[in-house]
Amino acid sequence: MAMQVTCPPCGEVISAETDEDLVAKVQEHARVEHGHELTAEQVLAEAQDVA
Numbered sequence: 001m002a003m004q005v006t007c008p009p010c011g012e013v014i015s016a017e018t019d020e021d022l023v024a025k026v027q028e029h030a031r032v033e034h035g036h037e038l039t040a041e042q043v044l045a046e047a048q049d050v051a
């Protein structure tokens, strides 16, 4: 099942097939785009399942 997170500051939708991939992608996005470090728990708390 795919999962996605909508980045609160910029509205970009980041999706991935696994928790690990989603966490990595969102952490990378937050770091590069916003200079902000997120924990895995913070990413997963925002994650939504995508049918």
Ligand SMILES: [Zn+2]
Residues within 6 Å of the ligand: 007, 008, 009, 010, 011, 012, 029, 030, 033, 034
């Ligand atoms: Zn963003």
